[in-house]
Amino acid sequence: MHAETETTGIPEYDVVVVGGGPAGATAAYDLTKSGRKVLLIERGFRIKPCGGAIPPRAVEQFNIPSEQIVARIRSARMISPADQRVDMPVGDTYVAMVDRDKFDPFLRERAVAAGATLQIGAYKSLVYQEDGRVRLRYLDKSGSGGEHEVVASAVIGADGAKSRVGAQCIPGGDKLKCVFAYHEIVEAPQKEQGADYDEARCDVWYQGRLSPDFYAWVFPHGKHASIGTGSAQKNYSATAAVEALRKDVGLDTAKTIRREGAPIPMKPLKRWDDGRAVLLAGDSAGVVAPASGEGIYYALLGGRLAAEAINEFLVNRNPAALKLARKRFMKLHGKVFFVLGLLQRFWYGSDKRREKFVKMCRDPDIQYLTWQSYTQKELVRERPTAHVKIFFKDLAELLGLARA
Template identity: 30%
Template sequence: MVDKTQVIIIGSGPAGLTAARYLGELDVQYVLISKESRPGENKVCGGFVPQAALERFELGSFPRSHEIYGARLRFPGYEPRDVWFEEAVGVNARREDLGTVLEKKADLSKGILRLGARVTSVECGQDGCSVKYMLNDNTHQVESDLVIDASGSHPVSCKKDGVRSYLSDTETGYGFQYQVRYGTDEWEFPRLNYFYFGSGYSPRGYAWIYPRATDAAVGTGGLLNILRERNTALPGHLDRLLNEETPDQDYTGYLTVVKREGALVPLAGIVTPSYGQRLLLAGDAAGHCSPISGEGIYYAMTAGNLAAETVKECYEDNDFTKQKLKSYEKRWQKAFGSDLKWGRRIQRRFMGTSSGESSSKFLESEDVLRKVAEMLLGLKSVRSAIIGCLPAYIKSRLAFWQ
């Protein structure tokens, strides 16, 4: 038996579930297929949800979310410095908790969730789409007018004659992460997200600590080609970071590693095309991820929203052509394309050496530090942060050559 629907969504991350939410609100029927039995349960992610996402998508509060009020930044040649804000800049959450919230936002009266299912083929032609998947050892097939592929950094629709080829090693990052749990009530991380740059913490990338109420995500990473060249043992970077940031310089008395995990991350900046014949890519599948920090929750949710709006217009105009779907790419580029473009330029400039070891003295400025924190926490666009830091950067370079 072949099921039929209007739209097939592949993936239950922020992009897929947000697309489902808005398709339901726009009265469009959908089937969402995901390999995860519980959305977000196996996603490797720091889990920072910026204030912009909380407000725009009306997420409210959810279990075990942990408000964050700033950033702790460390650059080569500098001690760690804290930047605090008066109000919360966002929350850190376990991805399964975020997934539960996003799933509840979806209108299931208009859609069906097929969780714990593995997509085996995606075919989109002039007259429609067909997706086959395995669920409980049985093969199923569903047909639709359109597909939204939000299946991750290696989108399933691109395995064979897809919209585009997979990203290269110079455009893809790898993040390795500990999930750690507090072992004592006597100490905890401050309500800051940690961003540590330098070869001692990451091979041309950065290391992070995202604290939560009872645990934390601690990770490091970099571009895949660099990691393969150096064959770096990433756990050593994390052990060093944790020892530095816990009392007695020994984290084992305060934290227990409960899980080790890793994943690929798109760090290519703007990736096109993000649409094809009756097909849209969203979230990591479309490269919607910050080339600087690897964060992408807000971008993914925005893309899911815009994909749903584009689909609705296709039905209103009875037009499912590539030319019509092209408007989706224009929308997301207008919404956050500047962040991806300028983020990629910063990545090449400051992470092209030993993770920013060549940083100049302009980072001494507290004003510059605050602008960098605002950028990393999603409070300001990448371009506005660059413009704000430019005078101090030029001044430092002129001083260097004098």
């Protein structure tokens, strides 16, 4: 990115946000509400494969209206390679389910209602002007076509795991490790159809035949259901795995509404900014939780933290402010991501280990701490004896002292 002479006569913004998913739309909304002139560029409203789960904290923290919640989950069921089935009731709370084909547009429309400008387009490149601002080029995909330019004081790249903004601007931005995820949205069955399905339960399948290094899922979406899986292995067929799972649960004849596939990041990038005026958020920054694959809440939060950092940058013109987004995110969730990364690398390594992992999920302390950490989005501290018990139980499994 070389500097170029300032250009006049083209649209100017405080911030250009590239990508209109949960991270980008939230950043655009927050920045617009704080008085910034924002352009939100969305490539084409492509729907990302996603189980759709968000914790109650996300509903409260980001003012998600009840009409966006298509189901309320009261339990999860873990299925092992040997078909061991462990129910994990949520307790006195719930897990909210959203459908991305409605949820993402809602977030974008909220940003537009707040004052952001929405442009259907594809990011092409950016350069720095001599005045320190960014000149960004995009391809108009709204019908008129052609390449256009805008000038902005800052740019947020929220354009997904294979972020073009990140690849061009951020050191290491083109080396994000990913799992390829695929799901099919189908019509939810009626009770009389006899499918192995519960509209208030998420089923998580830990079986190597369905995913050699991740998991497969059946998640209710109200009138629909998401059936999906993922893997980082190149020779893996996600479509074949989903076909097998649909037969297993009796949804092979259910009407398919749509099919979606995309890379899902599994580890946050070490750097989210370019030290000048560009900052990443959401999948572009790698903020999807290892082991669980949860990304919506972290994308929403990442977008908000990016907006806060950009606001501070615009006020003091100090590029060091851009680093605050990652610093604040990792302070809140870095430990959880580290622990989940260890869990995935060990417990998902073989069917023998998956069997032990599902068996451990019977432990009431594990169930309690899992749901409390998920719904509250922080490590639970009020039951230290439970943590100690789980630590020694985990250690026994690691050392092979416990039988599956």
